[in-house]
Amino acid sequence: MMSPRFSLGVDYGTNAVRALIVDIDSGEPVASASYNYQHGDAGVLCDSKDPTVARQSPRDYVDGFFAAVSSAVSQASRCAEFTPDRVIGIGVDATGSTPLPVDQHGTPLAFRDEFKDDLAAQAWLWKDHSSHAEAQEITDAARQSGQPYLSQCGGAYSSEWYWSKILHCLRTSPRVAAATASWIELADFVPAFITGNQDPATMTRGICAAGHKAMYSEAWGGLPSAEFLDAIEPGLSRFRFKTRAVPSNQMAGRLSTDAAQRAGLPAGIPVAAGALDAHMGAVGSGVAPGTLVKILGTSSCDCMVAPLDDPLPSIPGLCGVVPESILPGMYGLEAGQPAVGDIFNWFVKNLAPPQFAHGADVHAQLTAQAQRLRPGQSGLIALDWNNGNRSILSDPLLTGALIGQTLHTTAADIYRALIESSAFGALTIMDHLERHGVKIDQVITCGGIAEKNPFVMQIYADVCRRPFKASRSAESTALGAAIFGAVCGGAHKSAQQAQSRMTGVKPSCFEPSQESTRVYKRLYAVYRQLHDAFAGINREAPLDSIMKELIAIRNTMCSS
């Protein structure tokens, strides 16, 4: 029998980075450590004058890698079977589109003294929406160009994405733009940094971020043409990289001597090309044709795959349909909600009254109250757009809404309504996928909310009228990265084969309750009415029935 071997997955989230070491045969974790970003507000650099700005310090990425990995390695070393030389591969995933400007050596501009306090020189976090005007401009230009550039991303380019951010920087921070040789996605920066394969002209770029966020496709020869980019803004094409973007079953390089030393690992370990966190989470949760993996945390990302041989699904408003972005040999389909847990956290931080703040966990206390309510009893309905809407509207300039307040509305009522609204948003995406021919046989969840919040999961199951299963791993995203580390290290022939060994679902799942489902059907109709009215999808639906219908539902629930 062979000695056990291990793979390392490193997962860059919004507020922290996590390193996970797993057994390549079973996917079982042997060690896990995380590092909270030190800069800004929980790792996010804000601009008090502009709430759309969200940046991060690249210093946190580098410090975080070595802190989390060395901690995981020393933790794993307590296990008799583990030695650092049995780590056969490393995979990396990250939030995105989170591009950062680098110089010709691939070093972040933010590392220079002259730029260290310049927000434009930091990493532009996925949820930065300061480039909404540029996103609209790129969308318009792409539509007018006659080129199929938007065909992979639902027909509208987002302010959260690569070119919007680069264009906004070019126009508003010319000093930063002038010093920038290239913009690198965080998911690509880390593999480049730890392998030393950092030259922006030759370094490995992942197909996942490039395809979903930068309009990269082999169908049109890579990134959009220089003519197209320069027509939007002269000089924009300077940031057009020319290498071929690859899926994560390909290597970005091998762990450099320097990085190996700081991480407590041997040099030379294969490092997989990076990918976006959600896509890695989908792999770690067992995504396959017919399986929707829902990554539920601060935001939500919904991932599916479909064989490349099938006709390319054309789904308006979906964030992305990109060949091999999730699994080699498959289209990757991506949709999502830009704020889920972020909305619950916003409420707790800003609007939870003192009676819920006495104990340690405000969420737990609000949940205890909200759990006592029946669906519809609050008389409230909310739109989950506090951070814009990604799917199915692709519109960052939408905002939240709450309807139905009386003088008796409590904090727990609102907390529950916000949870329900995110579930209605999730159902809107599922309905949209199925209406466009993508059948959903099962839903598997992972992420912080899926792990820790049975109350939210039950509401999702009730609203979406489907069982909600949970990925077996508590760290499915890092597991997905580790799966590609294992593939690059030669332990498995394919990602799919690795999945069959290393992933699974928990034995119990959240089954929809028939009674709740019935009420939520009525409430979902109200949600869609508001959704369609404020989105301009249905400009003729009269809204004067909405408050009455909410009261009617409340009265039914209170009297039955």
Add this chain to the structure above:
Amino acid sequence: MMSPRFSLGVDYGTNAVRALIVDIDSGEPVASASYNYQHGDAGVLCDSKDPTVARQSPRDYVDGFFAAVSSAVSQASRCAEFTPDRVIGIGVDATGSTPLPVDQHGTPLAFRDEFKDDLAAQAWLWKDHSSHAEAQEITDAARQSGQPYLSQCGGAYSSEWYWSKILHCLRTSPRVAAATASWIELADFVPAFITGNQDPATMTRGICAAGHKAMYSEAWGGLPSAEFLDAIEPGLSRFRFKTRAVPSNQMAGRLSTDAAQRAGLPAGIPVAAGALDAHMGAVGSGVAPGTLVKILGTSSCDCMVAPLDDPLPSIPGLCGVVPESILPGMYGLEAGQPAVGDIFNWFVKNLAPPQFAHGADVHAQLTAQAQRLRPGQSGLIALDWNNGNRSILSDPLLTGALIGQTLHTTAADIYRALIESSAFGALTIMDHLERHGVKIDQVITCGGIAEKNPFVMQIYADVCRRPFKASRSAESTALGAAIFGAVCGGAHKSAQQAQSRMTGVKPSCFEPSQESTRVYKRLYAVYRQLHDAFAGINREAPLDSIMKELIAIRNTMCSS
């Protein structure tokens, strides 16, 4: 020179009763005392199963009268010029429509052991909305009857009013209904009780409550006909009183020996017929043709008068147009918002986070933060309908709304948006009055918010684009009651003459700021768009511009 003489005004509010003793020559207060109702939640009896229920214990009314009046009398007695026998008249005002069921002796059913815990046997507070279905039914019946019964109340009968409540009780609490000889408005109950003139068949009823709340008019011979009432529900006409309702310059009787003893006053003092608090507040604030008096407290009431010789104004959606309900010889015009301070209090009680709850006054702390914001900076807009809408929609089944939340929205942002929304509601009423030919030359405010909250007053002035003056008296409502006490006591020939001596405005007033006014014009357009859409006034106005416009306004305010 004559010895100074005094009048007593007793004002029944939502949470407390106040007794005010004033000099009849100057209106200057010599003593004031209040009594907080002891039952329920700050005086309001609620039903945890039905948030529309709001009742009060009649015990609080009786106990409150003697506690507040005797305390004011003993306080006044410290003043050398005051003796109890120099009190020449008493006036009473109360919230309304707040009817209570009484037996054939005029004694509240709630005083009997068998009914003391029965919510239906208590007083039905003005803001009780449990009778909304009955209100709709009465509205429909009146419209179909061909009778002009709704001509005094804006074309729709309210769930807050007399007949809706009686009908609801008749149907849902037959035991209470059977034991009830008559329903008496609180404003009539108190004068009846303290004069001993309590027989429901002969006691004095005020024209103010009868005309505005019970469809009473001499034009159709008093209350609606027995046929009309019995067609709605057989037996309803049993509660049709047959006496002639009178304005408050007429006496309800004289202070009884028993009541005099408990109050610390001589028996025999003339007691004026009661009227609704807002109308008395208007009188105490100096209402006259062209002057809108806005009573701003837990709710708002907007009062105007117009000479009886003028053609009867026909204004759809106005709460009431009733001859002599405010001043003898004048039409009384009434409009209002069912929740103003109640919405701010709701927010503070349910949604103010701990950082605002450390000090004594949460309102003051939220105000300090909200004051730093510029108009439009929050990106929010709210509908002030947490307790339904009285004017101009006459619809208790409307609820609150908040639009524009981001992940950066703070409690102070929302607090300010709620204040602004109530100001937009106020402007909606003013615009409506002026569009229907009622010119507003000046606005005078009184009530708790007008007295204590310069921040709210400034926003009202900015939103309504008008100077907001304040009544000189800190207790204008009780002063209005005292004015009618003085008239009934023979000190002045008419209420108008009494007003010229006893009322006035404060020297300083709130002037609109040009810059704020400009922004609020844009925000008001957004408010009206939402208002009209959710009310069904304009079913075709597309709402997809609303969130974008709020962001555009926010961006203007943040960058200028």
